[in-house]
Amino acid sequence: MAVTKRSCENLRDALRLPPGEPVDLAAYGTRTTPGAPGGKKPARQDATRMGKRLARLQERLWAAGTAGDRRRVLLVLQGMDTSGKGGTVKHVIGHLNPSGCRIQAFKAPSEEERRHDFLWRVRGALPMPGEIGIFDRSHYEDLLIARVRRLVVPAEIGSRYGLVNDFERSLAEDGVTVIKCFLHLSYEEQRRRLLRRLDRPDKHWKFDPADIDERTLWPAYREAYELALERCAAPYAPWYVVPADRKWYRNWAISRLLLEHLEELDPQYPKGDFDVAECRERLLAQPPG
Amino acid sequence: MAVTKRSCENLRDALRLPPGEPVDLAAYGTRTTPGAPGGKKPARQDATRMGKRLARLQERLWAAGTAGDRRRVLLVLQGMDTSGKGGTVKHVIGHLNPSGCRIQAFKAPSEEERRHDFLWRVRGALPMPGEIGIFDRSHYEDLLIARVRRLVVPAEIGSRYGLVNDFERSLAEDGVTVIKCFLHLSYEEQRRRLLRRLDRPDKHWKFDPADIDERTLWPAYREAYELALERCAAPYAPWYVVPADRKWYRNWAISRLLLEHLEELDPQYPKGDFDVAECRERLLAQPPG
Numbered sequence: 001m002a003v004t005k006r007s008c009e010n011l012r013d014a015l016r017l018p019p020g021e022p023v024d025l026a027a028y029g030t031r032t033t034p035g036a037p038g039g040k041k042p043a044r045q046d047a048t049r050m051g052k053r054l055a056r057l058q059e060r061l062w063a064a065g066t067a068g069d070r071r072r073v074l075l076v077l078q079g080m081d082t083s084g085k086g087g088t089v090k091h092v093i094g095h096l097n098p099s100g101c102r103i104q105a106f107k108a109p110s111e112e113e114r115r116h117d118f119l120w121r122v123r124g125a126l127p128m129p130g131e132i133g134i135f136d137r138s139h140y141e142d143l144l145i146a147r148v149r150r151l152v153v154p155a156e157i158g159s160r161y162g163l164v165n166d167f168e169r170s171l172a173e174d175g176v177t178v179i180k181c182f183l184h185l186s187y188e189e190q191r192r193r194l195l196r197r198l199d200r201p202d203k204h205w206k207f208d209p210a211d212i213d214e215r216t217l218w219p220a221y222r223e224a225y226e227l228a229l230e231r232c233a234a235p236y237a238p239w240y241v242v243p244a245d246r247k248w249y250r251n252w253a254i255s256r257l258l259l260e261h262l263e264e265l266d267p268q269y270p271k272g273d274f275d276v277a278e279c280r281e282r283l284l285a286q287p288p289g
Numbered sequence: 290m291a292v293t294k295r296s297c298e299n300l301r302d303a304l305r306l307p308p309g310e311p312v313d314l315a316a317y318g319t320r321t322t323p324g325a326p327g328g329k330k331p332a333r334q335d336a337t338r339m340g341k342r343l344a345r346l347q348e349r350l351w352a353a354g355t356a357g358d359r360r361r362v363l364l365v366l367q368g369m370d371t372s373g374k375g376g377t378v379k380h381v382i383g384h385l386n387p388s389g390c391r392i393q394a395f396k397a398p399s400e401e402e403r404r405h406d407f408l409w410r411v412r413g414a415l416p417m418p419g420e421i422g423i424f425d426r427s428h429y430e431d432l433l434i435a436r437v438r439r440l441v442v443p444a445e446i447g448s449r450y451g452l453v454n455d456f457e458r459s460l461a462e463d464g465v466t467v468i469k470c471f472l473h474l475s476y477e478e479q480r481r482r483l484l485r486r487l488d489r490p491d492k493h494w495k496f497d498p499a500d501i502d503e504r505t506l507w508p509a510y511r512e513a514y515e516l517a518l519e520r521c522a523a524p525y526a527p528w529y530v531v532p533a534d535r536k537w538y539r540n541w542a543i544s545r546l547l548l549e550h551l552e553e554l555d556p557q558y559p560k561g562d563f564d565v566a567e568c569r570e571r572l573l574a575q576p577p578g
Contacts, residue, residue, distance in 0.1 A: 063494040090386045097379045098387045099425070105388065136388070187578025198569050204561030205352040212571050218578060272493030280487050282501050289476025289507060 011035045011256045015240040017233040023226045030186040031245040036252055043252040050255040051095025057262040058132060060269055062100045065130020067270030070175040072127040073261065075254075076135045078144075079183030080221060081211050082193040083244045085136045088183070091251045092258070093134055102127045105136040118142040118160065119167055129175065132258075139164060140180075143228045148220045161231040172236035177261050180237060181254055182229060183244035187218055300324045300545045304529040306522040312515045319475040320534040325541055332541040339544040340384025346551040347421060349558055351389045354419015356559030359464040361416040362550065364543075365424045367433075368472030369510060370500050371482040372533050374425045377472070380540045381547070382423055391416045394425040407431040407449065408456055418464065421547075428453060429469075432517040437509045450520040461525035466550050469526060470543055471518060472533035476507055 014034045017023060036043045061071065075093075077085040086105075093101055104125035113121045119139055127133030143164065147157050168178055194211060197203040233239040240257055244250045303323045306312060325332045350360065364382075366374040375394075382390055393414035402410045408428055416422030432453065436446050457467055483500060486492040522528040529546055533539045 063491075066494055086388060089388045093387050094383075096387070098382050098385070098390055098392055099375060099378045099394065101387055103387055191572055191575070194572055195569060198565050198572075201560070202352075202558045204563075204565075205355050205559050207561055207563070207568070209563045209568055209571075212568060212575075215575060269491045270494050271490075272496055274493075274496070274498045276487050276493075279496070279498055279501060280484060282498075283480055283483055283487075286480070286501070286504060 010260065011253060012238075012240070012260050015242060015253065015257070017229055017239040017241060019233045019235055019238070021230070023230040023233075025184065025222055025226055025229075025241075028184055028241050028243070030184050030189065030243050032243045033246065033249045034243070034253075035256070036249055040246075040248045043248050047092070047248075047252045047255045048095075050252075050259050051092075054255065054259055054262065055096055057259070057265075057267065058096050058100050061132070061262065061265065061267040062097075062130040063269045064267040065128070068129075069267060069270075070129040071177070071265055071267065072129050072131050072133065072175060073177045073179065073258070073265075074127055074133040074135065074171065075258065076138045076140070076178065076180040077183065078138060078140050078180070078225075079244060080185050080190060080218075081214065082190050082197075083183035083185040084247060084250050085183060087247060088181075088250060088254050089134060089136060091247075092254050093132075095255075096132060100131050101134060102131050103134045103136065106138055106141060118146075119163065122167075126171070127176070133176075139167070140228055140232075143232075144221065144224045147224045147227075148217055161228070164232050165234060165237075168232070168234065168237035177265060178237035179257060179261055180232075180239045181242050181257065182225065182239055183250060184241050185244045187215070189245040190215065299549065300542060301527075301529070301549050304531060304542065304546070306518055306528040306530055308522045308524055308527070310519070312519040312522075314473065314511055314515055314518075314530075317473055317530050317532070319473050319478065319532050321532045322535065322538045323532070323542075324545070325538055329535075329537045332537050336381070336537075336541045336544045337384075339541075339548050340381075343544065343548055343551065344385055346548070346554075346556065347385050347389050350421070350551065350554065350556040351386075351419040352558045353556040354417070357418075358556065358559075359418040360466065360554055360556065361418050361420050361422065361464060362466045362468065362547070362554075363416055363422040363424065363460065364547065365427045365429070365467065365469040366472065367427060367429050367469070367514075368533060369474050369479060369507075370503065371479050371486075372472035372474040373536060373539050374472060376536060377470075377539065377543050378423060378425060380536075381543050382421075384544075385421060389420055390423060391420050392423045392425065395427055395430060407435075408452065411456075415460070416465070422465075428456070429517055429521075432521075433510065433513045436513045436516075437506055450517070453521050454523055454526075457521070457523065457526035466554060467526035468546060468550055469521075469528045470531050470546065471514065471528055472539060473530050474533045476504070478534040479504065 037046050064071070077088055079085055089103060093103065102125065109121065122139045143157060143160055146152050171178055197207045229239050242250055242253050326335050353360070366377055368374055378392060382392065391414065395410070398410065411428045432446060432449055435441050460467055483496070486496045518528050531539055531542050
């Protein structure tokens with residue numbers, strides 16, 4: 001994944017998984033910083049600058065949505081515990097106007113959710129036209145933990161890849177730009193992050209001792225991710241592998257991916273269908289209050 | 290509403306409507322700036338500083354919520370068109386972590402919503418424990434536009450004040466801090482803001498010629514607001530009258546009101562119920578990946 005200056009202009013090409021090819025996550029760096037404009041400081045400054053551009057594009061997307069443009073964006077965040085899904089929402093999505101964001105964190109399904117098909121709860125959380133939707137975990141958990149923990153029979157998992165592809169294709173056809181980011185964290189960095197949480201009492205609420213045991217399943221999760229990434233990387237809903245050991249790079253890269261997609265969408269303020277001069281006259285003619 | 294240095298430390302007392310008294314909105318300034326630390330520039334700087342404190346308190350509220358603390362906040366924004374409800378979400382709520390915010394804008398009710406009682410859609414949008422909910426318009430529209438436009442018979446409106454009070458008392462008893470802000474805008478400033486929207490093609494999407502006609506109902510809306518504020522200003526769910534002709538003051542004041550409430554709630558990071566040393570050992574004992 002050597003990244004030249006040129007590919008820095010298109011981070012999507014640098015991070016996108018090629019559809020239909022076997023995935024070996026060991027071949028992808030977790031501490032690499034493809035395309036980044038230097039180290040931590042310039043990347044943070046660039047992310048702040050991009051945040052302002054993102055907010056302007058978001059307003060245009062929203063405005064277009066009020067006039068019938070059905071386009072919207074869905075950012076799917078997946079990754080192991082501590083890989084930074086929540087941090088991405090805080091630091092990247094935090095630059096946007098919260099009115100236009102529809103954020104959903106998916107936990108273990110509730111009893112009601114389990115009574116429906118696995119895509120039901122996801123359908124209910126999709127962004128409306130003009131919105132930017134963010135999934136902190138997603139329907140992919142039903143391919144990942146469901147497989148690792150054998151929550152359903154293997155044949156059922158097998159059929160889900162196709163259902164996910166059909167679902168995401170239908171989203172794309174309905175005007176949803178689907179951007180799926182796998183936050184690629186190393187086993188060692190996860191250990192460091194868990195230790196840091198233990199060091200800080202104000203982080204204890206994020207810590208669950210069960211997360212330590214879950215690490216013994218790391219190889220099984222990696223395999224489940226590889227399968228899901230391989231089978232569900234589609235041209236209409238690509239997977240991006242985002243090196244996530246460095247938080248500043250993760251924030252920069254996801255800002256950049258969002259920006260490239262939004263710039264390509266290039267939403268426009270709708271033209272008013274009213275007579276500006278007549279409206280102005282009418283307003284000025286109204287008596288004082 | 291003379292504001293001394295002292296009351297600046299407690300903006301709630303300066304802006305809170307006394308419960309149970311007749312309300313004459315003409316007695317409240319729309320361009321005044323009670324409690325503000327100087328003019329536009331220092332107020333903006335102070336609002337940015339408060340934004341950081343708000344974000345920290347929000348994280349504590351959220352963290353406490355993960356450990357069973359049921360407390361949450363509901364900010365209700367009401368005001369005439371262009372009074373800055375959306376701007377408040379963008380500039381004040383924009384400082385918070387979007388994950389912990391549940392924002393709902395209420396438009397004219399859908400057919401499904403009309404089939405239920407008027408509080409039904411509001412109940413479905415309430416903040417969960419640990420969250421900060423924001424209503425851009427709210428159940429108060431069912432006391433305001435419903436009255437002005439005679440959407441329901443007067444007796445029905447009459448009964449709604451009591452239903453709203455019962456509803457808000459039940460929220461307070463369930464741990465919801467209800468903060469209701471009336472963005473107090475002058476008729477003249479609304480005209481200026483509508484004219485400004487006409488001047489800027491990138492603001493035309495926010496403009497609806499019907500808003501001009503709606504201004505002829507200004508006195509009726511004012512009266513409806515006065516009644517709603519008078520009958521639904523309760524100790525458990527106070528109304529704050531926020532002068533809204535100056536956007537910088539509005540943002541400062543609402544930041545300040547939120548901050549005072551959150552500081553009073555003083556949510557705490559929950560203590561972990563695990564053995565830190567044992568967890569650390571277990572993590573360090575795991576073999577490298």
